[in-house]
Amino acid sequence: MKTLVTGGAGFIGSHLTDALIERGDEVTILDNLSTGKLENLESALTGGAVLIEGDITDRAFVEATLEKVRPQTVFHLAAQGEVQRSITEPAFDATVNVVGTINVIEASKAVGIDRFVFASTGGAIYGEGSNLELPASEEITPEPLCQYGLSKFAGEQYLALYRRMYMFNSVSLRFGNVYGPRQSPKGEAGAVAIFGELLMAGQNPTVFGDGTQTRDFVYIDDLIEAILTASRTDVEGQINLGSGEETSILDLLAALHEAGLSLNGSGPPEGTEFNPAFDRGRPGEVKRIAINPGRAARELGWNPTTPLEDGLARTLEAMGTRSGGITHA
Ligand SMILES: NC(=O)c1ccc[n+]([C@@H]2O[C@H](COP(=O)([O-])OP(=O)(O)OC[C@H]3O[C@@H](n4cnc5c(N)ncnc54)[C@H](O)[C@@H]3O)[C@@H](O)[C@H]2O)c1
Structure with missing residues (x-):
C-alpha cells in the first residue's frame, strides 16, 4: 500500500510512519520541518x-507531490x-489549517485516493457550550474557544462537504491530549513533554491557572493503533480518540513525579x-475536557489500554535515554 503522511516528521506523524513501515507500506512524508525533526525519522528513513x-500552503507543491506519489491513503x-499562536496569529493558523488542508484534500481528490484520514482535535473543538456534558460525545455541536479549534472544525466540515459533493472517502479523528516519546517540550501544548523534561532535570514546573483544569490524556501507541484501524475501515465523520477520563494538571504532576520515582x-x-x-x-484554554471514546469502541473496536502511570513511565524513560543521563549532572 502506498501512503502519504503530511506532518510525518512530527511527534504523532513519525510514530505513525514507523507503524506504516512496519506493516509493509511504501511511505512518503510531506513536511516543512517547522516543528518536526529529522531525528524523529531515523528509523523510518532507514526503513525506506x-x-x-515542503509546505502544505504551497498548492502547486502539494499537487505535484500527490501527482508524483499517487498514494492510496493520505494521513x-x-x-x-x-x-496560543492561533489566538495571536489567527490568519496564519487559518492559512495552514484551513487553506493548507484544502490544498491536501483537493490534490488527493485529483489523483483519486481511496481514503483520507484527518487529524482533528477533541481537546479544543468542543469548547464549553451549555450543551456540553463530559465526556463529550461526537454529537455535541462544537463551540471552540480558540481559533485552532475552529480551524480544525473547518477541516472536518470541508471533508463532510467533499463527501456530499464527490463521495470523497474520509474520517476525522478527534485526538485527546496525546503524549509519549518524541513529543517536543518546546511547544506549548505537550503538558507531559514540558513537565516531564523539567522533572528529569530536577526543576519545578509552572502551572497556568490553579491546576484543577482537566485534560484527556491518551498514550501514543494506543492512538496509533486507532489511526491505523480507522484508515482500514470506511467509517466516516468524526471519531473521538481519548480515554474518556478527566485528569487534572495537579494529578498529572503527581503521577509524573510518581512515575519518575519508579524509574529508580x-x-x-x-x-x-x-x-x-x-x-x-x-x-x-477550556477549564475541563474529556472525550467519549464510545464510537471508536463500537465502530473501530478500539479501547485505549495503556494506563496513565505506565505511559508516563515509558515517556520519562525515553527522555532519560535521549539525554544520555546528562540531566542528572
Ligand atoms: N499532540 C496532540 O496532543 C494533538 C491533539 C489533537 C490534535 N493533534 C493534531 O495532530 C497532528 C500532529 O500533531 P503533533 O503533536 O504530532 O504535532 P507536531 O508539531 O509534532 O507535528 C506537526 C508536523 O507538521 C509539520 N508542519 C507544520 N506546518 C506545516 C506546513 N505548513 N507544511 C508542512 N508541514 C507542516 C511540522 O513540521 C511537524 O512535523 C496535528 O494536526 C495536530 O493538530 C495533536
Missing part, C-alpha cells in the same frame, strides 16, 4: 520512507497546532520535589 520537504497531520536510578535527580508554581491562566 521518503521525505519530501493529513501537518498543522499549526498551538492554541534512571529517573529524576535524587531529592527532586517537583512543587508547582502558579501563573495566570491562558486565554482559549
Whole structure:
C-alpha cells in the first residue's frame, strides 16, 4: 500500500510512519520541518520512507507531490497546532489549517485516493457550550474557544462537504491530549513533554491557572493503533480518540513525579520535589475536557489500554535515554 503522511516528521506523524513501515507500506512524508525533526525519522528513513520537504500552503507543491506519489491513503497531520499562536496569529493558523488542508484534500481528490484520514482535535473543538456534558460525545455541536479549534472544525466540515459533493472517502479523528516519546517540550501544548523534561532535570514546573483544569490524556501507541484501524475501515465523520477520563494538571504532576520515582536510578535527580508554581491562566484554554471514546469502541473496536502511570513511565524513560543521563549532572 502506498501512503502519504503530511506532518510525518512530527511527534504523532513519525510514530505513525514507523507503524506504516512496519506493516509493509511504501511511505512518503510531506513536511516543512517547522516543528518536526529529522531525528524523529531515523528509523523510518532507514526503513525506506521518503521525505519530501515542503509546505502544505504551497498548492502547486502539494499537487505535484500527490501527482508524483499517487498514494492510496493520505494521513493529513501537518498543522499549526498551538492554541496560543492561533489566538495571536489567527490568519496564519487559518492559512495552514484551513487553506493548507484544502490544498491536501483537493490534490488527493485529483489523483483519486481511496481514503483520507484527518487529524482533528477533541481537546479544543468542543469548547464549553451549555450543551456540553463530559465526556463529550461526537454529537455535541462544537463551540471552540480558540481559533485552532475552529480551524480544525473547518477541516472536518470541508471533508463532510467533499463527501456530499464527490463521495470523497474520509474520517476525522478527534485526538485527546496525546503524549509519549518524541513529543517536543518546546511547544506549548505537550503538558507531559514540558513537565516531564523539567522533572528529569530536577526543576519545578509552572502551572497556568490553579491546576484543577482537566485534560484527556491518551498514550501514543494506543492512538496509533486507532489511526491505523480507522484508515482500514470506511467509517466516516468524526471519531473521538481519548480515554474518556478527566485528569487534572495537579494529578498529572503527581503521577509524573510518581512515575519518575519508579524509574529508580534512571529517573529524576535524587531529592527532586517537583512543587508547582502558579501563573495566570491562558486565554482559549477550556477549564475541563474529556472525550467519549464510545464510537471508536463500537465502530473501530478500539479501547485505549495503556494506563496513565505506565505511559508516563515509558515517556520519562525515553527522555532519560535521549539525554544520555546528562540531566542528572
Ligand atoms: N499532540 C496532540 O496532543 C494533538 C491533539 C489533537 C490534535 N493533534 C493534531 O495532530 C497532528 C500532529 O500533531 P503533533 O503533536 O504530532 O504535532 P507536531 O508539531 O509534532 O507535528 C506537526 C508536523 O507538521 C509539520 N508542519 C507544520 N506546518 C506545516 C506546513 N505548513 N507544511 C508542512 N508541514 C507542516 C511540522 O513540521 C511537524 O512535523 C496535528 O494536526 C495536530 O493538530 C495533536
